[in-house]
Amino acid sequence: MKSINPYNQEVVYEIDELTEEQINQAIDKADDRFLSWRKTSFSERSKLMYAAATELKKNKKEYAEAMTLEMGKPISQAIAEIEKCAWVCEYYAENAEKHLSDRNIETDAELSYVSYEPIGVVLAVMPWNYPYWQVFRFAVPALMAGNIGILKHASNVMHCGEKIQQIFERAGFPEGCFQHLPINSDKVEGVIKNKKVKAVTLTGSKPAGSAVASTAGSEIKKTVLELGGSNALVVFPDCNMEETIKTTVQARFQNTGQSCIAGKRLLIHQSVVEEFKDKYVSAVRHLKSGDPMDKNTYIGTVAREDLAKDLEDQLQKSVDAGAKILTGGKRDKAYFEPTVVDGVTTDMTLFHEETFGPVIGITTFETEEEAVKLVNASDFGLGVSVFTEDLDRAKKLIPKFDDGAVFINELVKSDPRLPFGGTKISGYGRELSEDGIREFVNIKTVYIHKY
Structure with missing residues (x-):
């Protein structure tokens, strides 16, 4: 898989596509990591997410240059995108626990409340136009909720995908918490159908969203779609x-x-x-x-x-x-x-x-x-x-x-503080804020009766 600089047509990055066996191994690793990651405290996750924000700000030029070379974003705007990714890390590091705290509801029970629990491995299918921001606004709340992220990035920004995994690893996240899968679109259906993948989020075109939603729907798996706009x-x-x-x-x-x-x-x-x-x-x-x-x-x-x-x-x-x-x-x-x-x-x-x-x-x-x-x-x-x-x-x-x-x-x-998403063929579901982090959790009703 090759990334070609749109400004001068030079090849700037190459990576081998994963085989079916390697894809399944990556999903197995993600699912295994979930068993321990879901048990971590919000304070542990917050510490790591603050570290990710620091890594982004410390090496923003490195990450921005990869973006500019792969998809042509002007470098000053690319740096601003990296800085915004640091912001969403800091926002959820500070607010995730509050957004996902138990919600007590008065009923005729001795105690009744709603809890928000992680669901497992979530697949993100992401576009090239904001190659870091689109991923971070999914990955950060997902990880802070106790989920695991796997990424199928656009084929022309594979280096950015590798860099994003590197950011989380440099910040100290345990291996397998977030993985970039260098694969083409024809492999996505198989990933969605893997029983260890629990949900899918996609940012992209209507045809891509329709295809992903159709496959996920056949498997009864939750989707969030952020599609086009005019x-x-x-x-x-x-x-x-x-x-x-x-x-x-x-x-x-x-x-x-x-x-x-x-x-x-x-x-x-x-x-x-x-x-x-x-x-x-x-x-x-x-x-x-x-x-x-x-x-x-x-x-x-x-x-x-x-x-x-x-x-x-x-x-x-x-x-x-x-x-x-x-x-x-x-x-x-x-x-x-x-x-x-x-x-x-x-x-x-x-x-x-x-x-x-x-x-x-x-x-x-x-x-x-x-x-x-x-x-x-x-x-x-x-x-x-x-x-x-x-x-x-x-x-x-x-x-x-x-x-x-x-x-x-x-x-x-x-x-990060406001929900983001559209209506009609612009998609459904919301990203960011309290609404976004609750998209990929088990909203569990608890009712305790005392005789």
Whole structure:
């Protein structure tokens, strides 16, 4: 299995795929480790998780460079991702015990309560776009709950997968607590069907999520799916225009636009659309493209050339249907210019499909009701951002959106303190916070009666 640098097409990492025997041995090791790991105290787990946070911060450049070389994330953003992983380690080291403490419930029993107990080995099938963060937001709560993690990472970020296992080992976690399995997608079904694997979490595309959920469902195993998104950025006339432009540019173009929670549909009120467009396009044109290893680069390459070609095709279909490119639009191998497209309607590809790269389409609206209708006119339901100074209006709009998250005057982002997940074909279940750590536990009812 080879990782190819999307910026210069050089092979940066190679690893042998595991055989079926090696896969089963790894799962056996994970299951054996669970028998002892589940008995450790929260204080023991917290100590190790704080050590993982320290390891991440101490060697963040090493881990970030592996990410940049494999999938092209600009190095400054890669370092920020590593720092965020340290944050989630510290959050759960501090809060896991509280999140999973017994919950007493008054009934007619002498004593009744709910306990939260680990379930065993959990498989994570993870994507390349945030190759550390996506894994850590699963692995950290899973380990703190007393579970064991095994990882099937995206095939183009195998080095990152190895690095993640290394982080936990360097922090002192017992061998087998977390293992990276270098395997291709055709091996995933067999891993899910292994009786020692108790649950699956996946972040990725709808087809991948459907396949994993189907297999897990046939085995009656719990799944959490975090799938695609086509988040709307809704701009009202009374927004703080300067701050809104800055935030909406970041929402679309950070990580070169390769994020499920990126703002992909820019909905602007008709009364301010011309002024907003001019300033927005100017801001996008000032984004620095170049070598992802340059700390000043904001726009790197798309992770693979075939993905850039897919984006080019989506753009062309919308242009053919009447949309107009205001800036960008050109591709050079895996590099795609930051692109802003005007006149996007609901029947165009840029509106109803997820675009995974630095392209955003502009659609106008005239009323609040029309804005809500446009936001909800999507098969996706991950998140929506609303920009307005009228917070009373914003609060009234919140229940009208179908999405799993509503952010006012801010881009949609994941935060260890808040649950994260979507609706519709954006998936189900939640990650992070108290809700996330309770996804992969046995929520046990205890009822004690005294005669």
